[in-house]
Amino acid sequence: MAQALLEALNLEVRYGGIRAVKGISFVVETGEMVCLIGANGAGKTSTLKALARMIPSSGEIHYGSERIDAVPSHALISKGLALVPEGRGVFARLSVAENLAMGAYHRSDGAEIAADTERVYGLLPRLKERMTQVAGTLSGGEQQMLAIGRALMGRPKLLLLDEPSMGLAPIVVQKVFEVIRSIAAEGVTILLVEQNARLALDVCSRGYVMESGCITLADTAANLLADSRVRAAYLGE
Amino acid sequence: MTSLRTKPHLGLALIALALALLPFVVSATLGNAWLRILDFALIYIMLALGLNIVVGFAGLLDLGYIAFYAVGAYLYALLASPHFGLHWPVWAILPLGALVAGVFGVLLGAPTLRLRGDYLAIVTLGFGEIVRIFMNNLNAPINITNGPKGIARIDPITIAGHPLSKSLDVFGFTVPGLALYYYLFLVLAILIIVVGIRLQDSRIGRAWVAIREDEIAAKACGIDTRNVKLLAFAMGASFGGVAGGLFAGFQEFVSPESFGLMESVMVLCMVVLGGMGHIPGVILGGLLLAVLPEAFRHGAAPLQQALFGKTLIDPENLRMLLFGLALILVMLYKPAGLWPEPRHRAELKKS
Structure with a gap:
């Protein structure tokens, strides 16, 4: 039986008096690819940010055998938990190569870093072509690829992806998702937050549906795709 | 070439x-007036390089930077003047000034860690004013800073028993005091430039840039943003503290007037106008903004006399008008500064 790599218990996020995430619980098992879908403002990004300790939250977060809800965000990458933030968040004035190097900021094993850099370039050949280019001058899709590549430089066990399709042309989105699929195939566990429900459910094995701060549905991707409520609310049918 | x-x-x-x-x-x-301006230009360059760490590298908009200059200057004034009867040597005061200013930098940084942009600017602006107002009012009940009258008769910077305010004979050749100060400031400015370049290329320098570009991504890369920000505030402040000490020894007089908001804005202008985060640009900005207003001041009256036969606009006002005009023009036509980082230019071109 698969083991839980990430588990949230009663996770709650508040912005002042507003509860953006209202005590949700969910599990991501090792090797799984799970998505969190829902409309704009449902609390998906807040959930992901809380998991990556970027914003304060209450409730428990377990990662592996550890409880991480009191661990500072910068300590997570060395534990193998990497976040690809919403809106890409590349370092605009650094080159592609320097962005990737920042992804290995917490590491000091030079030779291994060089090997990982080559691996990332192998997975994302477009980045290799643009190695010396300043990240701010890349296209949206290339920036998304770079953000993912930078996260991979931390050798993550668990990758938290926040809206990788945001603001990208459909054809570019397809490419980004191909990359995500091949990362999952290498054994990286992925928790994906997406507004584009069909896309997310197509690549993931399981999904959680979020609605105004609560998880309203939890099932396999296939069942969710067939669910009449999901079809009506998120798949436009 | x-x-x-x-x-x-x-x-x-x-x-x-x-x-x-x-x-x-x-x-x-x-003439000697211009040599004096040149000495001040070097002090301003050091200040601008210090602020560049905070604003240019780490991207933290600091409008109260002059407070650290004030701390350094007052520390020198208190430790080397008849005010308390202390006469410490400059080599003891400057490192102490760097340290104390650095501590003040952390004091400012700690409560503002979660602020960015305009909010941070407002808080730092307040901090700068608080320091100035303290200097203005700490003459009662115990007289520490001598209030608005300032502290006078400060010891000139003395090296190897020779006060730099006096000229020095070298092999029958007279080097005036202002030139001696110039050499000292030049050496220290070069030192600060070297430290700045080394910092920029260091691990910490890269962390600063990451924070400037995207704080969440920086955290996700494993950067302890709190410590790295505090370090930026402390390093920048300590450069300011050294510059302040030099200013006090050079001027032999300090008063709260020298540390107003306008001075903070001026140093910020040097950084922005020259090219944020680009050391050669910041040096150019510091030099230009230290020299140009003086050139306007000295040139405006004679120029008006020659053109109109009388002085129409008070040179002091005209100076600020021209200065404002120059700023607007530079920001319109060179938004990344006069000598920006090549990458910054590329990025601006794209957007």
């Missing part, structure tokens, strides 16, 4: 020679 490029040592030697001869050329052609 190509010969200079292939022989960098020759180029460096020429620059060194030019910098060494500059005070004599300036005092012979433009």
Whole structure:
């Protein structure tokens, strides 16, 4: 039986008096690819940010055998938990190569870093072509690829992806998702937050549906795709 | 040019020679007033390089930077003047000034860690004013800063028993005090430039840039943003503290007036106008903004006399008008600064 790599218990996020995430619980098992879908403002990004300790939250977060809800965000990458933030968040004035190097900021094993850099370039050949280019001058899709590549430089066990399709042309989105699929195939566990429900459910094995701060549905991707409520609310049918 | 490029040592030697001869050329052609302006320009360059760490590297908009300059200057004034009867040597005061200003930097940084942009600017602006107002009012019940009257008769900077305010005879050749100060400031400015370049290329420098570009991504890369930000505030402040100490020793007088908001804005302008985060640009900005207003001040009255036969606008007002105009023009036509980082330019071009 698969083991839980990430588990949230009663996770709650508040912005002042507003509860953006209202005590949700969910599990991501090792090797799984799970998505969190829902409309704009449902609390998906807040959930992901809380998991990556970027914003304060209450409730428990377990990662592996550890409880991480009191661990500072910068300590997570060395534990193998990497976040690809919403809106890409590349370092605009650094080159592609320097962005990737920042992804290995917490590491000091030079030779291994060089090997990982080559691996990332192998997975994302477009980045290799643009190695010396300043990240701010890349296209949206290339920036998304770079953000993912930078996260991979931390050798993550668990990758938290926040809206990788945001603001990208459909054809570019397809490419980004191909990359995500091949990362999952290498054994990286992925928790994906997406507004584009069909896309997310197509690549993931399981999904959680979020609605105004609560998880309203939890099932396999296939069942969710067939669910009449999901079809009506998120798949436009 | 190509010969200079292939022989960098020759180029460096020429620059060194030019910098060494500059005070004599300036005092012979433009007079001692301009040599004094040149000395101040070097102090401003040091200040601008310090602020560049905070604003340019780490992207933290600090409008109260002059407070650290004030801390350094007052520390020097208190430890080397008849005010308390203390006469510490400069080599003891400057490092202490750097340290104390650095502590003040952390004091400012700690409560503002979660602020960015305009909010941070407002808080730092307040901090700068608080320091100035303290200096203005700490003359009662115990007289520490001598209030608005300031502290006078500060010891001139003395090196190897020779006060730099007095000229020095070297092999029958007289080097004026202002030139001695110039050399000291030049050496320290070069030191600060070297430290700045080393910081920029260091692990910490890269962390600063990451924070400036995207704080969440920086955290996701494993950067402890709190410590790295505090370090930026402390490092920047300590540069300011050193510059302040030099200012006090050079001027031999300090008063709260020298540390107003306008001074903070001026130093920020040097950084922004020159090219944020780009050390050569910041040096250029510091030099220009230290020299140009003085040129306007000295040139405005004679120029109006020649053109209109009388002084129409008070030179002091005209100076600010021209200065404002220059700022607007630069920001319109060179938004990344006069000498920006090549990458910054590329990025702006794209957007």
